[in-house]
Amino acid sequence: MIRFDGVVKKFGDHVVLRELDFTVSPGEFVTLIGPSGSGKTTILRLLMTLERVNEGRIYVGGECLTHTPRGDNMVPANEKHLRQMRKRIGMVFQQFNLFPNMNVLQNVTEAPIRALGLSKGEAEARAVDLLDMVGLSDKARAHPSQLSGGQQQRVAIARALAMRPRVLLLDEVTSALDPELVAGVLRVLKEIATTTDITFLCVTHEMQFARDVSDRVMMFDQGQVIEDAVPEKLFTAPEQPRTREFLHAVL
Numbered sequence: 001m002i003r004f005d006g007v008v009k010k011f012g013d014h015v016v017l018r019e020l021d022f023t024v025s026p027g028e029f030v031t032l033i034g035p036s037g038s039g040k041t042t043i044l045r046l047l048m049t050l051e052r053v054n055e056g057r058i059y060v061g062g063e064c065l066t067h068t069p070r071g072d073n074m075v076p077a078n079e080k081h082l083r084q085m086r087k088r089i090g091m092v093f094q095q096f097n098l099f100p101n102m103n104v105l106q107n108v109t110e111a112p113i114r115a116l117g118l119s120k121g122e123a124e125a126r127a128v129d130l131l132d133m134v135g136l137s138d139k140a141r142a143h144p145s146q147l148s149g150g151q152q153q154r155v156a157i158a159r160a161l162a163m164r165p166r167v168l169l170l171d172e173v174t175s176a177l178d179p180e181l182v183a184g185v186l187r188v189l190k191e192i193a194t195t196t197d198i199t200f201l202c203v204t205h206e207m208q209f210a211r212d213v214s215d216r217v218m219m220f221d222q223g224q225v226i227e228d229a230v231p232e233k234l235f236t237a238p239e240q241p242r243t244r245e246f247l248h249a250v251l
């Protein structure tokens with residue numbers, strides 16, 4: 001579902017991703033861990049086409065995100081192609097980024113109406129089901145400012161799911177939350193991960209959550225995946241000294 005093929009990303013002279021290769025299979029839940037500043041968010045931003053690669057290719061669902069075919073060649077993707085590809089990928093951010101002037105229902109229906117062309121009725125029916133799934137059926141008419149951080153984040157999750165993405169990217173989705181609100185958000189994500197066929201790529205510092213829900217965990221350091229294993233293996237018997245050192249510092 002996701003493939004990075006020799007991806008290089010630089011900011012000026014600073015090489016953040018060095019010929020990065022990895023794949024994520026359909027329906028897998030893969031978590032990226034590693035030190036701050038190592039490039040994890042950049043990977044998600046490249047998938048959201050918020051950044052462009054310097055070299056290499058990224059594929060989503062078998063189609064190239066970074067390039068489009070022209071004749072016998074592949075040329076850098078144009079805006080139209082990027083817009084098409086973006087519809088397949090949802091992202092939930094650390095800061096919930098809800099539209100403050102819209103109520104919860106409007107937040108969840110806005111993109112499906114505007115970008116997918118759903119009627120208001122269809123979008124609302126979808127939103128009602130999703131708000132039920134994230135435990136917020138009674139908050140449809142509330143405004144974001146009337147909700148807790150945990151509730152706002154669950155709205156953001158419903159809003160991302162309303163686009164029926166094939167891939168959902170999670171970037172530190174609990175980092176801005178008060179500790180007592182974290183569990184509710186993680187419970188909702190686990191439920192979605194186990195009951196849908198969405199492919200997840202998750203960046204988190206919640207090691208217990210990573211261990212609990214991931215099919216695979218990738219340890220990322222200095223622009224490369226240095227270890228890639230099932231969670232039981234990575235958290236209990238990591239092979240790389242750098243992984244051991246990192247886990248020792250955060251656990």
Ligand code: ADP
Nearest residue numbers: 011016034035036037038039040041042043203
């Ligand atoms: P992580 O998510 O692992 O903490 P990031 O992907 O956010 O790491 O950042 C990786 C590196 O790239 C950091 O050194 C960061 O300062 C740098 N970086 C990220 N975005 C930009 C940008 N837009 N311009 C310049 N440098 C950036």
